[in-house]
Amino acid sequence: MTLPHLPAGAPALPPPPAAAAVQGQGHGRAKQPPLARVWRGRADDPRWARPAFLGLLLVVAIAYLWNLSASGYANSFYSAAVQAGSQSWKAMFFGSLDSANAITVDKPPASLWPMALSVRIFGLSSWAILVPQVLMGVATAGVLYAAVRRRFSAAAGLLTVAAFALTPVAALMFRFNNPDALLALLMTVTVYCVLRGMENGRTKWLVWAGVAVGLAFLAKTLQAFLILPPLAVLYAVFAPGRPLKRIGQLLLSGLAMVVAGGWWVAIVELWPASSRPYIGGSQNNSFLELTFGYNGLGRINGEETGSVGGGGGGMGGGGSQWGETGINRMFNAEIGSQISWLLPAALLLLVAGVVVTWKARRTDTARAAFLAWGGSLVMTMAVFSFMAGIFHQYYTVALAPYAAALVGMGASVLWEERARFTASAALGGTVAVTAVWSYVLLNRTPDYVPWLRWAILVGGVAAGLGLAVAGRLNRRLALGAAGLGLVTALAGPTAYTISTLDTGHSGSIVTAGPAGASVMGGRGGGPGGFGGEGGMRGGGMQPPGQGQQNGQGGQNGQGQQAGQGQQAGGMGQPPAGGMPGQGQGQNQGQGTGNGKQQGTGTGTLPGGARTGERGGMGGTGGGGMGGLLNGAQVSAKAKALVEKNADDYTWAAAAIGSQNAASYQLSTGKPVMAIGGFNGSDPSPTLAQFKSYVEDGKIHYFIGGGGMGGMGGGSGSASKIQSWVEKNYTKVTVGSATFYDLTQPKS
Numbered sequence: 001m002t003l004p005h006l007p008a009g010a011p012a013l014p015p016p017p018a019a020a021a022v023q024g025q026g027h028g029r030a031k032q033p034p035l036a037r038v039w040r041g042r043a044d045d046p047r048w049a050r051p052a053f054l055g056l057l058l059v060v061a062i063a064y065l066w067n068l069s070a071s072g073y074a075n076s077f078y079s080a081a082v083q084a085g086s087q088s089w090k091a092m093f094f095g096s097l098d099s100a101n102a103i104t105v106d107k108p109p110a111s112l113w114p115m116a117l118s119v120r121i122f123g124l125s126s127w128a129i130l131v132p133q134v135l136m137g138v139a140t141a142g143v144l145y146a147a148v149r150r151r152f153s154a155a156a157g158l159l160t161v162a163a164f165a166l167t168p169v170a171a172l173m174f175r176f177n178n179p180d181a182l183l184a185l186l187m188t189v190t191v192y193c194v195l196r197g198m199e200n201g202r203t204k205w206l207v208w209a210g211v212a213v214g215l216a217f218l219a220k221t222l223q224a225f226l227i228l229p230p231l232a233v234l235y236a237v238f239a240p241g242r243p244l245k246r247i248g249q250l251l252l253s254g255l256a257m258v259v260a261g262g263w264w265v266a267i268v269e270l271w272p273a274s275s276r277p278y279i280g281g282s283q284n285n286s287f288l289e290l291t292f293g294y295n296g297l298g299r300i301n302g303e304e305t306g307s308v309g310g311g312g313g314g315m316g317g318g319g320s321q322w323g324e325t326g327i328n329r330m331f332n333a334e335i336g337s338q339i340s341w342l343l344p345a346a347l348l349l350l351v352a353g354v355v356v357t358w359k360a361r362r363t364d365t366a367r368a369a370f371l372a373w374g375g376s377l378v379m380t381m382a383v384f385s386f387m388a389g390i391f392h393q394y395y396t397v398a399l400a401p402y403a404a405a406l407v408g409m410g411a412s413v414l415w416e417e418r419a420r421f422t423a424s425a426a427l428g429g430t431v432a433v434t435a436v437w438s439y440v441l442l443n444r445t446p447d448y449v450p451w452l453r454w455a456i457l458v459g460g461v462a463a464g465l466g467l468a469v470a471g472r473l474n475r476r477l478a479l480g481a482a483g484l485g486l487v488t489a490l491a492g493p494t495a496y497t498i499s500t501l502d503t504g505h506s507g508s509i510v511t512a513g514p515a516g517a518s519v520m521g522g523r524g525g526g527p528g529g530f531g532g533e534g535g536m537r538g539g540g541m542q543p544p545g546q547g548q549q550n551g552q553g554g555q556n557g558q559g560q561q562a563g564q565g566q567q568a569g570g571m572g573q574p575p576a577g578g579m580p581g582q583g584q585g586q587n588q589g590q591g592t593g594n595g596k597q598q599g600t601g602t603g604t605l606p607g608g609a610r611t612g613e614r615g616g617m618g619g620t621g622g623g624g625m626g627g628l629l630n631g632a633q634v635s636a637k638a639k640a641l642v643e644k645n646a647d648d649y650t651w652a653a654a655a656i657g658s659q660n661a662a663s664y665q666l667s668t669g670k671p672v673m674a675i676g677g678f679n680g681s682d683p684s685p686t687l688a689q690f691k692s693y694v695e696d697g698k699i700h701y702f703i704g705g706g707g708m709g710g711m712g713g714g715s716g717s718a719s720k721i722q723s724w725v726e727k728n729y730t731k732v733t734v735g736s737a738t739f740y741d742l743t744q745p746k747s
Helices: 017-022 034-040 049-065 076-087 089-094 112-122 126-149 154-165 168-173 180-200 203-225 228-238 243-270 287-301 336-356 365-386 393-416 421-443 450-470 475-501 636-643 658-668 687-695 717-728
Strands: 549-552 600-603 651-656 672-675 699-703 729-734 737-745
Touching: 049 126, 049 154, 076 089, 076 112, 076 658, 089 112, 112 126, 126 154, 126 180, 126 393, 154 168, 154 393, 154 475, 168 180, 168 336, 168 393, 168 475, 180 203, 180 228, 180 365, 180 393, 203 228, 203 243, 203 287, 228 243, 228 365, 243 287, 336 365, 336 393, 336 421, 336 475, 365 393, 393 421, 421 450, 421 475, 450 475, 636 651, 636 658, 636 699, 636 729, 636 737, 651 658, 651 717, 658 672, 658 699, 672 717, 687 699, 687 717, 699 717, 717 729, 717 737
Parallel strands: 651 672, 651 699
Antiparallel strands: 549 600, 699 737, 729 737
């Protein structure tokens, strides 16, 4: 699409053929056979456009599939639920952690369903779990291209795909089994549907947008609603049709959202609690409580009862227990390397796009596109920047599609308007700012490809000057400067993405990029804070048959305390009256989470892949923080012990904390009860219920250690159960792991 010079007072930008067709200005494409259209694309497309798009999607798929099995079971918490869902339809429906349906994961189950179906078909393996996530990444790239190409040039669509796929956190999370991959895909589909609806005011697109949001709610609850305010206001103000019609369409979209997301919630809430699993993450066995508490308002105000250190709110002074908060959060040392490479460019190009389209007609679709993607980006960034509750670096994958679309659209608009000095200067300035910011980010890891930051800085500034000055005078110079600018803008995130693709990632908190790229503050107050950078990268449970390799990780918490027992180098011993790990970490002691400071991270990556690169939090037998943030390393002898006569019991074993239970379940293929859910703080089961299970012969072994036992304001049932077991049952030690045979009371 060529955007002409806009004289003052111009009514609108002329729509491209695709938009013209839906606005009654032409048909926009000739009839083509379906297969020919797949390869050729629209009739008005350049002949290279569709092959280039398909080729780029293939490159993204190959890159994201590269070295995929190095992550093993990735987050064993969700992998165990996937395994359970592949064995039990009931477990799959509820999102149970085990096939005997003791407790669910602390999210709704939609993100687990594709993976569970894959495992049912292909069997349990790293590839069967993670390939559906890769396909979601490719699908997100495809939807982005379709959305941008409908109103802008093919080059804009291709640039959008490249910017998205080369965002380090996207390369991380679309190869990982957390719910964020499905959430990002469905949020992208939502924006696409809203923009389609704004082309001609057809109700069906608003309904489909509502369906997409409802399904996204079943992936990650209220985070799906972050983009609703800007999109609803956008449609109400700028969509075609009478005001009352637009309001009615939004109400229908809301109804579709409630139906698409509410059917599962209604079934769960109406299902008798005695015959379904306990709702993990809640304190009252209620999904609604989980939604509006631990996964809802608690994430905003920090009052997450049952979380690690939950119920205490923020730390004050512009920080929370989960890192620094404030307007610069997306750019700081904790988050910046994950997502912010192109954020300055996206924000600048959002402003430029709105300025260029400012005087267009009310229903102009180009302006609507900038406002839709820009509103989604700004709204999500604002919430992420100031939320005081649980926040992890990988959450920022939600921003990747929005930022990429703004970069593709904005660069295209300014390129076509480059004959005007303001446009060429804006484009050149954006390239230069991007280069400078890439230099800043790369300078945070000065030992990683040290020459790259200088090459980007020099090349980017030169390209920016070329676009601003020479670009409007000579097309060849403009193309050369644009090419150099594109390379320098994408070189930094590409380097970090390559590092991400080349490294296995496992555990509950993972980060993209090379060692030292992201340093988590907040809890520890020093580098690494609560679990170092938060990266349980490498390490953790891996599929059987892969070699072991130790990595380095772990930081202490309070002062120079080395922590308790086997948790030295991890959390540290809680100071009196305070939360664990507060104060300056001293990088001492041995910890078994995986991190980038010191200590021992345990992992099983094939082919000598890097393991354990950042701040583990204790517990040799149980992974990070006694099994809280990463799975345990299950020895062959421990595996054999749990498997012994396992089919005679409902649960082969029980362990405090979901990660501990998940490790043994994935290793043995037998259901293992996760006492207290993820943090060990849920009141499931109660001590009375656990005693009943033992008396009925439903549990064979209790696995010692792990979890937090209610540290975050939870019930404390887990610690009561552990005390009762230790007092009354026989201990069996297998290597570094401790078991209690619940069929052998002490005499």
